[in-house]
Amino acid sequence: MPGGMRYHFGDEARLRRAVEAGALGVFDGWGYEEIATPAVDYYALFERGMGREEAGRAFRFTDTDGRMLALRADLTSSVARAAATLFAAAPRPLRFCYAASVFRQRPRSHAEWKRQGRQVGCELIGAGGAGADLEVLAVAAEVLERLGLRGRCCFTVNHVGVFNGLAEELRLDPEARERVRRLVDARDAAGLEELLARRAGGETPALAGRLTRLSGKREALTAARSLVSNGRTAEALAALAQVWDAVEALGLADAFEVDLGDVSGLDYYTGLIFKIYVEGAGARVGGGGRYDELTASFGRREPAVGFVLDTDAITEVLARAGVDLAGGNGRHFQSVGGESLSERLLEAQRRRARGERVRLAL
Numbered sequence: 001m002p003g004g005m006r007y008h009f010g011d012e013a014r015l016r017r018a019v020e021a022g023a024l025g026v027f028d029g030w031g032y033e034e035i036a037t038p039a040v041d042y043y044a045l046f047e048r049g050m051g052r053e054e055a056g057r058a059f060r061f062t063d064t065d066g067r068m069l070a071l072r073a074d075l076t077s078s079v080a081r082a083a084a085t086l087f088a089a090a091p092r093p094l095r096f097c098y099a100a101s102v103f104r105q106r107p108r109s110h111a112e113w114k115r116q117g118r119q120v121g122c123e124l125i126g127a128g129g130a131g132a133d134l135e136v137l138a139v140a141a142e143v144l145e146r147l148g149l150r151g152r153c154c155f156t157v158n159h160v161g162v163f164n165g166l167a168e169e170l171r172l173d174p175e176a177r178e179r180v181r182r183l184v185d186a187r188d189a190a191g192l193e194e195l196l197a198r199r200a201g202g203e204t205p206a207l208a209g210r211l212t213r214l215s216g217k218r219e220a221l222t223a224a225r226s227l228v229s230n231g232r233t234a235e236a237l238a239a240l241a242q243v244w245d246a247v248e249a250l251g252l253a254d255a256f257e258v259d260l261g262d263v264s265g266l267d268y269y270t271g272l273i274f275k276i277y278v279e280g281a282g283a284r285v286g287g288g289g290r291y292d293e294l295t296a297s298f299g300r301r302e303p304a305v306g307f308v309l310d311t312d313a314i315t316e317v318l319a320r321a322g323v324d325l326a327g328g329n330g331r332h333f334q335s336v337g338g339e340s341l342s343e344r345l346l347e348a349q350r351r352r353a354r355g356e357r358v359r360l361a362l
Contacts, residue, residue, distance in 0.1 A: 003115070006114075015324070015325060019147060022325060023097075023120040027097035031095050032095040032122050035096045037075060037100060040069055048298070049294060049297060057073065057106065059103050072100065073102055075100060076121075076291070080298055084300060094123075094125040095122070097121065101116055102117050103117075104117075121288070125306075128292065136307055137157075138250065140307050147314065148325075152280065154256070155256045155277075157257070158240070158259055158260055158274070159236040159273065163263045166211075167181075179195065185261070206227040207224060215261060224237055239271070269289040269291050270292040271290035274289055275287040281314075283313070288306050288307025291306075292304060335359055348360055
């Protein structure tokens with residue numbers, strides 16, 4: 001078997017399917033329609049949707065006509081293209097959900113090495129503003145609650161405008177912007193202060209030097225708003241404050257935190273961004289945000305927001321906790337015997353009609 005691939009069997013396979021069924025049930029309850037995307041598609045689709053660097057991790061090959069194809073490396077790109085083409089004339093907003101495998105080449109590491117993963121998620125396309133953002137956050141929170149993880153999960157929220165406004169205020173060229181972004185994302189406060197101190201052009205914004213340390217509840221937003229000195233960052237913080245007001249109104253504040261130092265993936269997202277962590281998982285188990293520019297790659301530009309969850313990571317957490325979402329049947333079977341094969345089959349049918357799990361004595 002190729003490295004980075006694995007089998008799923010028995011209780012684990014059942015639990016994995018139950019995780020997906022639970023998530024899809026929540027999506028259905030919010031009016032999302034399931035969509036199944038091709039497992040093989042043009043490589044250009046993922047390059048346009050994910051960017052060249054991320055798409056470069058796809059498994060690529062050519063068909064008999066010499067066209068470059070790839071195993072599905074991303075689901076959002078496929079859904080965005082469908083919205084811009086197959087559903088171009090459909091009333092907006094569009095609500096799609098999915099559960100599917102993705103394939104990406106990854107370098108070996110000390111952590112578990114996986115090149116095939118399973119994702120479940122949803123996309124809300126054609127709706128902008130805080131209402132759409134909050135709907136997706138509420139859906140994600142309900143999924144975690146349905147899976148029994150409400151008390152063990154944490155959502156961290158940020159807005160790309162916070163960092164982008166500061167980058168404009170500092171007049172950072174693309175190379176310097178990326179250096180600053182990496183320092184903030186690595187929480188390297190000393191390195192960030194040193195880099196900002198070397199920059200010419202007067203004093204640096206007070207908020208820039210504090211980004212690596214600004215996380216928490218409402219107090220993080222209050223502190224940031226007292227330090228802001230440019231309009232774009234101020235607008236982003238106001239949008240985050242609106243999100244936080246709704247989070248508190250919904251009674252979800254215990255599961256949410258503001259994290260202004262989360263600046264990964266800024267080139268993909270255009271507004272709200274969030275990540276999902278679960279106690280017992282070695283890394284984040286999901287995330288999402290607003291990506292209003294993606295559909296323009298496939299036709300017309302329109303607002304969009306969504307999220308994905310790592311089905312395998314959540315399954316592992318639930319399995320270690322002994323959670324059984326599949327109904328508690330486990331490995332318990334009723335052995336069916338009898339004098340003749342026909343008797344055994346008839347008895348098995350009767351027990352199956354009562355919902356029992358059976359195994360014939362062959």
